Amino acid sequence: MEPSFSFQEMFPTGPDTTAYRLLTADHVATAAFEKTPVIKVDRAGVVLLAETAFREVSHLLRPSHLKQTAAILTDPESSANDRYVALEMIKNAVVASGYVFPICQDTGTATVMGKKGQQVWTGFSDEAALSEGIFNAYRKLNLRYSQVAPLTLYDEANTKTNLPAQIDLYAVEGDAYRFLFIAKGxxxxxxxxxxxxxxxxxxxxxxxxxxxxxxxxxxxxxxxxxxxxxxxxxxxxxxxxxxxxxxxxxxxxxxxxxxxxxxxxxxxxxxxxxxxxxxxxxxxxxxxxxxxxxxxxxxxxxxxxxxxxxxxxxxxxxADRNLKAKITKEGIFVEQLETDPAQYLPTPQAKESDAVRLDLDRPLSEVRNDLSRLAVGTRLLLNGPVIVARDIAHARVKEMLDAGKPLPSYMTDYMILYAGPAKTPEGYPSGSLGPTTSARMDPYVTAFQPHGGALVTLGKGNRSQAVIDACKTNGGFYLGTIGGVAAILGKECITGIEVIDFPELGMEAVQRVTVKDFPAFLITDDKGNDFFKNLAAG
CATH class of the missing domain: 3.30.1330 (60s Ribosomal Protein L30; Chain: A;)
Structure with a gap:
């Protein structure tokens, strides 16, 4: 028997059980078109929704996510490092919930998915209105501008607005306009x-x-x-x-x-x-x-x-930054995120394991001598000056080296932290500041170390075998710090920051930062030992 047509939607999801809060009952009205009820939405309402959504996801997390993180603290099978990281993440959520320091320094690509019911009428460019709300959020808040616009095939410039956003809109049946907002680092x-x-x-x-x-x-x-x-x-x-x-x-x-x-x-x-x-x-x-x-x-x-x-x-x-929202005839609603993450902190708080304090306010050779005596996996607390530099700054320095120029002294005299901080709130020395993925800088380590540069680096994640080999050959070290806790690091572990090179790069500029009790682990040492390889072997 030949099949007859029957439409099947690709994603037949069940009822929406999300807890929403009413943002406003304004900007929404009802009317009729050919005797069919329709919902009219003002442009200002869509702008307000997008601005609010990115304010919320930049500072708050879902209760379900925080419950999962808190469960690590009471799991007898979790490792001490699991519990340490989980505790710092909940502390970070507490700091971020104050709406000053965002959860993560990489405040992400603004992503919007919208499903617009056919009985919802706007009469304007929805994409432009959503973009304006995103523009407002990133310009007003202590967020980071991460989007770069191509000027030529190879040349780029930061847009200084975090636009463009990724916006995907769909037409569906119904009398509601439903959204998913994502800040994707x-x-x-x-x-x-x-x-x-x-x-x-x-x-x-x-x-x-x-x-x-x-x-x-x-x-x-x-x-x-x-x-x-x-x-x-x-x-x-x-x-x-x-x-x-x-x-x-x-x-x-x-x-x-x-x-x-x-x-x-x-x-x-x-x-x-x-x-x-x-x-x-x-x-x-x-x-x-x-x-x-x-x-x-x-x-x-x-x-x-x-x-x-x-x-x-x-x-x-x-940094699970996702938020649902909807516009109905009753008003504009956003998903209720957790405004009181402190309730997930243990009482009393779990004791932290001992850490080795490392003074960075001295010649780097002395720092390296101290690191050489420690085993990989040792937990550290860093104090003193470090240099913050990442992708574009490293590329600029590599161009100098390729042109026959010496490495800048900051590349040879300091520990290099791979990071790009968010905007600095008024009254604080730094904005949210956490590590970026270290592997992106692997080619520069192998290029700089033979010239005395990047001998001690600090970031997140594992490094390539080429970096491990370079550290063994050149007497280098790689330290890892906790990813996903930029708010608490920026507020409590940074005491000073100044731009020292490439100021035109914005958050990619080279900066000298003074850290206090900045947490880290010794990951790769000068003998070819690597913490992550040890984990895999174990």
Whole structure:
């Protein structure tokens, strides 16, 4: 029998159980078109919604996310480092909830997904109104401008507004306008992958082996614990990766558990359990060893073209900045995020393990001598001056070196911290300031160390074997600090900051920063030992 037409939506999600709060009942009115009720929305309401959404996600987290983080503190199987990182993350959430220091220094690419019911009428460019709200949030708040505009094929300039945003709008049935707002940091976004596989991967043995390898490759640079999403199948490459993003944001949690011949996405909860177990067995933990690489794993199975089987993987990091919103005839609503994260702190707070205090206000050779006596994995508290520099500044210095010029003295005389701070709030020496992914600077370490530069570096995540070898050859060290706690680091661990080179680069400028009790771990030493390789071997 020939099939008759029956429409099947790709994502048949269940009822929306999100807790919303009313932002305003203004800017919304009802009318009629051809005797059908319609909802009219003023442009000012959409601008206000976008501005509020990015204010909220920059400072607040979901209660469910904080509950998962707090659970690490009471889990007898969590490692001491798991508990240490989790505690600092909750403290960071407390600081950020004051609406002065954002959760993370990388305040992200502003991303909006909207589904506009056909009975909702705006009469203006929705994308322009949403962009204006985003513009207002990033200009008014202590957020960072991370977007760069291409001037030529190779030349770029910071837009100084954090625009453009990624905005995807869809027309759907109904009388509501529903949104998902995401602030997606670069480190988290860079851990999004597409694998073009075939049907050969669609058996339990092959699929589990493949996914175990790729989960291990995620590493810790994107600030775990993660909300990990895996998508198997898909009608196109771009559909797979968009689904990855939605799943990692919890947007597809209410999908059905089984598929059907009509072709729709569903969650495979059995594979979710398998992959969650695998993530815990990798021993990477919440950045420095343990079982909490992931808070949870979501697996979405999608229809596919018979000739291809794309697999997508991505995550939402510990700065889990996602927020739903909606506009209905009753008004404009935003998801209720947690305004009192202090309730998740233990009482009394867990004792922190002993740390070695390291004085940086002396010749770097003396600092290196002290580091050489310590074992990898040693926890440190750093005090004194460091240099903040990252991608573009390192590229500028490399150009100088290639032109036959010596390295600047700041590259040879100081520890180099890979970071790009957010704007500085009034009355404070620094804005939110946390580490960026160290691996992006790996080529510069191998280029600079033979010339006496970058002999001690500080960032997040693992380094390549080339960096480990360079440290062994040149007497270098790499330290790792906690990713995802930029608010508390900026407020409590930075006592002074000044731009010393390339001021035109904005947050990418070279800066001298004075740190106080700045937490770190010795990851790679001058003997070729590496903390993360030890974890993998163990």
């Amino acid at each position: 670069g480190g988290s976004a860079n851990k999004t992958f597409l694998f073009q596989k075939t049907k050969a991967v669609l058996n339990s043995e092959a699929l589990l082996a493949f996914l175990k390898t790729e989960i291990a490759h995620l590493g810790t640079a994107a600030c775990p614990p993660y909300h990990l999403a895996v998508v198997i199948g898909g009608t196109s490459a771009e559909a797979v990766l968009k689904t990855v993003k939605l799943a990692s944001a919890g947007y597809l949690d209410t999908l059905p558990d089984k598929g059907s011949p009509s072709g729709h996405a569903f969650r495979d909860r059995d594979l979710e359990k398998e992959l969650f177990k695998i993530s815990r067995g990798l021993n990477l933990g919440a950045q420095f060893g343990g079982k909490y690489l992931c808070h949870d794993v979501k697996v979405i199975r999608m229809p596919r073209h018979g000739a291809s089987c794309p697999v997508g993987m991505g995550l939402s990091c510990s």
